[in-house]
Structures are given as C-alpha cells and as structure tokens.
Amino acid sequence: MDTNMKILVVDDFSTMRRIIKNLLRDLGFTNIQEADDGNSALPMLQSGDFDFLITDWNMPGMTGLDLLKAVRADQRLAGLPVLMVTAEAKKDQIVEAAKAGVNGYIVKPFTAVTLKEKIDRIFERMQAAAQG
C-alpha cells in the first residue's frame, strides 16, 4: 500500500481527528488533511486529488452519509475509497451506508488494530478488483 497517499479525515470533534491522524501516522501515512463536516470536506475532495476518505457519520452541516452519497454521485470522485468511522451502530444504518457505497465501516470505540485491518482490506479488494 502506498503510504504517501493523500487522506482526508472528516469528524466534527477535533480530538477524534487527532486520534485518527496519530493512528494513521503510526501506520506510516503522513499526507493527511482534516475537515470538520461534509460541507467543508466536499470542496476539498473536489479540488485536491485525495486517495482515501475517512469520515464520521453524525456531524452538523453535512453528515458523513450525505458526503458519501455526494462523492458517489460525483463522476470524478465516484471511485474514491471511503471508510466510515462512527458511533452509529444500528443495523439499518450500516445497511444504509453499505447501499450508499461505503467501502468499510468501523464502530466507535475502535482499536488501532481494527483501523489497520479495515484499511488493508479496502486496498486489497481495490487491488483485486483492478487486476480482475
């Protein structure tokens, strides 16, 4: 996996953004940017060649689910891998996110191991899909 890839972390709590950023740095990723909700994230995604999006669900302004839908609806962003890291733990929500095209779903509270596992899994599958 390319540790130079550009990652956007979206969460309304700055502490959670910091935690995710630190965990990503431990995994070797250093090219990380932050946004505090979908409204600020979407223009960043549209104008800056991001390789990976990690987003919360429940945020004021534009939610993570709406951001995911907007990404999938945007021709240039539609293929962007999206990992949702959220406290939303209802089964129908997870199904809804899956239907909207999420690539991975992590419920808070989570561990560093889980984050690594899900990221690895997403890129393995993308690679397999690209080769197959």
Added chain:
Amino acid sequence: MTETDNSKNNSMSLDDARALVVALEQGDDDGARALVHRLAEACEDDLFQEIGKLTRDLHEALNQFQLDSSIVSLAQEDIPDARERLSYVIAMTEQAAHRTLTAVEQSVPLAQQLREHATDLAGRWRRFRSRDMAVEEFRELVPQIEEFLTLATGHAEQLSAELSEVLMAQDFQDITGQIIRRVIELVQEVETQLVRLLETAGRYRKVEPQERPARLVNGDTGAYGPSVPGVDAGEVVSGQDEVDDLLSSLGF
C-alpha cells in the same frame, strides 16, 4: 341527579305552592311553616353541595398552582443551568483529551529516537563482543555510547514528565462525574413533577394517549448517536465483529 329529579325533589313545585296556599287559607300555621321549612332545606342541600364542589376545585387549583410555579422555576432556571453544566462537561473532557493527545504526540518521537539509537548501538556492540571490530571503530563507539546514555537519561526524564501530564489530565473524571450526577438528579425531579402534573390534569379531563415519537433520532442527520449498553438493544450491533458479519452477509 338529573334536572327533572331536581325539580321534583329539591325545588318548589306547583303542588307545593298550592298546598302552601291551602294551609294558609285554612289558618294551618304549623302546616305552612313545616312546608316552608322543607322547601328551604332542599335548597340548602343544593347550595352546600355546590359550595363543597367549589371548595374542592379551589383546593386543587391552589395545589396545581404550586406545582406550576415549581415547574416554572425548573424551566427558567434549573434546565438552562443544567445545559450550561453539561456544556462545561464537554469542554472539560475535550480539554483533557487534547492534553493527553499532546503528551502522547510529544512522547512518541522520544520513544522512537531511543529505539533507533539503541538498535544501532546494539548491533555494533554485538560486533565488538564477537571481536569483529577495528580499533578505530571502537574508539568512535565509546563516545557514542556515552552520548546515548546521556540522551536516554534525558528522554526518560521527559517521558515520565509526559506520563504524569497524562495522569493529571484524567482529573476531569471526578468533576464531570459529579456534575453529571447533579443533572441526573434534576432530570429525575422533572420526571416526578411531570407525572404529578399529568395525574392532576387527568382528573379533570380525559387525555387521549398519543403515540410516542419513535426514537431520539436527529431528524437532520438520521443519526442516533452512540449506543449505550443496556439501554439500546435489538437493532444495535454489539461491536465491530457484528458489523463485519453484517457487512459480509451483504457481500463485503
């Protein structure tokens, strides 16, 4: 008692009036007086009943007024007060999290440096022990070991300082715990008052039970917020394993 009953038993009828006229015409004073007395008594009964009902109503109204004024103070003072207390809890926990994160972010590079230097020196030290080292290189190694020992002491000191910072950052728990406990007490009080108000109101008018809105769901975001063990059940996954199972059943 219906109105017809009333007119029969309690108020003056035409028959009563005629009987009274007959008694007076016949000079039957005792009979006339008894008749008037009976009629007056019937009227008094009605009056007393009415006064009794008014007294009860007044009593209830006064009680309810007392309830109302305590609800007013709950709404005007206690609830905004609780809101501020809870905002303070958010601020304190956020501050503690940042304090901890800063300490961790400052510690990680120190630990990294220690590991890198120690690994490097350990490799060279092994070569020296197996007599696989030139004299010049050994001469270089000695001051480097001394340098590392100084660095290790300094880093260890700094690391313990960062760790006590992490320790001290946990002092929010005690204070926020106390604040939240007070807010829980307030919520309990509001609940009691509301139940009493409903009971009082229920005696005066029948209130049709209304369907409760489904859940504490945020209409704008479609989000439920974090699930709480023992409170949220059924529809909620219990952890990451269940999420993974659910997603793999959907072909992920």
